[in-house]
Amino acid sequence: MVTQETSKSTSNRRHDLTRYVIAIVVLVVLNMLVYNYFFRIDLTEDKRYSIAPVTEQMLGNLEEEVFVEVYLEGDFPAGFKRLQQSVRENLEEFRIYADGKVRFVFFDPNSITDEQKRTEFMQQLAQKGIQPTNLKATEEGKQVERLVFPGAIVRYKGKETAVNFLKGNLAASPDERLNQSVEGVEYELATAVRKVAFQGNKVIGYITGQGELPQQQATDLLGSLQEYYRVALGELDQIPTLKGLDLIIVAKPTTAFSEADKFKIDQFIMNGGKAVFFVDALNADLDSLAKGGTFALPYNLNLEDMFFKYGVRFNPTLIMDLNSGFIPLVTGFTGGKPQTEMINWRFYPLLNTFSKHPVTRNLDAVYSKFIGTIDTVKAAGIRKTPLIYTSQYSRIMQVPVPLTLEEARMEVNPEQYQAGEQPVGYLLEGSFTSLFRNRRAPEGMPNTTIKEQGVPTKIAVFSDGDLIRNDINPRTGQAYELGFDRFNNIKFANKELAMNTIHYLLDADGLINIRSKEIKLRPLDRVRVQEEKTYWQALNLVAPIALLALFGVARYYMRKRRYEKF
DSSP, rough: OOOOHHHHHHHHHHHHHHHHHHHHHHHHHHHHHHHHHHHOOSSSSTTTOOOOOOHHHHHHHHSSOOOEEEESOOOOHHHHHHHHHHHHHHHHHHHHHHTTTTEEEEEEGOOOOOOHHHHHHHHHHHTTTTTEEEEEETTTTTTEEEOOOOOOEETTTEEEEEEEEEOOTTSSOHHHHHHHHHHTTHHHHHHHHHHHHSOOOOEEEEEEEEHHHHHGGGGHHHHHHHSSSSEEEEEEEGOOOTTTTTTTEEEOSSSOOOHHHHHHHHHHHHTEEHHHHHHHSSSSSGGGGGSOOEEEOOOOOOOOOHHHHTTTESSEEEEESSSSSEEEEEEEEHHHHEEEEEEEEEEEEEEEEESSSSSTTTTOOOOSSSOOOOOOOOOEEEEEEEEEEESEEEEEEESSSSGGGGGTSOOOOOOOOOOOOOOOEEEEEEOOOOOTSSOOOOOTTOOOOOOOOOSSEEEEESOOGGGOOOBTTTTOOOOOOOTEETTTTTEOOOOHHHHHHHHHHHSSSSSGGGOOOOOOOOOHHHHHHHHHHHHHHHHHHHHHHHHHHHHHHHHHHHHHHTTTTO
């Protein structure tokens, strides 16, 4: 005879078994969905764990495996630990979106026990472009220093390139600079992968023929550009058209452009071509001052009307700035030998004020020489974005500007340096109106239809022709790296500014926009941490135990209440 209790027990067992089977089926279905339909959810406010769609697309197009060897391994202080963790997290994301075609390993160069091999390995890293930094830390109560290499080598199909993760503005605090470095990790890695894995098909033309910087004085920038693009050189008056180029660079012209040459540039821009102009409005050169004083006078470039039409005007001025570089100057003689000192030269402003734009975000200081001011003028449909400024302690000198080395020795009157921040670089975007609108083509040009209104494009202008000039070693004749000040042994961000500008102009996919990523720094209040240290330590120690005990007691009484009726 089947009792009521037995029937009820059997029903309960069937019910439990059904629930168990349903749970198993749901888990299997969920796992199949997750396996076939990948997704990730980033709940952070600044999306610090998300990578950009353009990066995802690039990684999805990899044909073979990318191997990344990272040298940020070891026990670091909190700031470097954040950078190390950010690199690891980004590479994990890269591996996932590349379907396993990104492989990486972390290695500590200091772990090499053989001193000679360790030294050789570190020298190789420095030669490849991974710059070491001297890290100070406290270990076992003692202050120790250790040489670390915050970088990586990215390899693909036999090609390799170096990545430096420690970026940012040196004028910022160490915590801010490390945060800026964390913000740039994805861009640095993505750019390196693009460099080795995807051959660029864009063509850049370096224009000569009007007294521009010779190739040797622009060789470092041109060599860096060749890692991403194809670079062509040619005299403008010998080229019938600029068709076939994607971007042109005009660097420090010193002689006048003919109307025909201006027509070629104008129609190139009207048809969607990009351009970067590094222009000196005045003729000023430090080498000429060694023979005595001189005056900086305007160049006759015959470009004023074209720039005015596009929305900017290069003024015949020079800027002096209290925030400036140094030059070697003979200050006396000892034993018949000249004594040289580094003297502040206010005609060489250090540019360390930038707009919040992907081109200049988190950029270090830029070294300029005899730079002038730029005004904007009305140009319909053109968006003008200032990129870079002088410091607030600047002074504008009107033409003719007297130049003499005695200026470096003169006492500074701060009241003369009240001109404020002056923009010296602009990005112009939109549909430009042709300089030759309602005009005939210049003599000697083919009788073609003039495009009077351009398609949307971008150009950049800077009022210093020397921004991309690299110095030459007088002994070896070899070019120094762009931005390297050989007198003070300091490297400035001139190359990063030029490369970022060109990447932005040519980057149709928007990879450069990753530089806009912002991670907010939320430092703890150190005073409160010191004052309330014991309280927070006790809270973090006791609270979890108390919550666990409370949960256990509550569960016990719930179970007792539920089953005591049986």
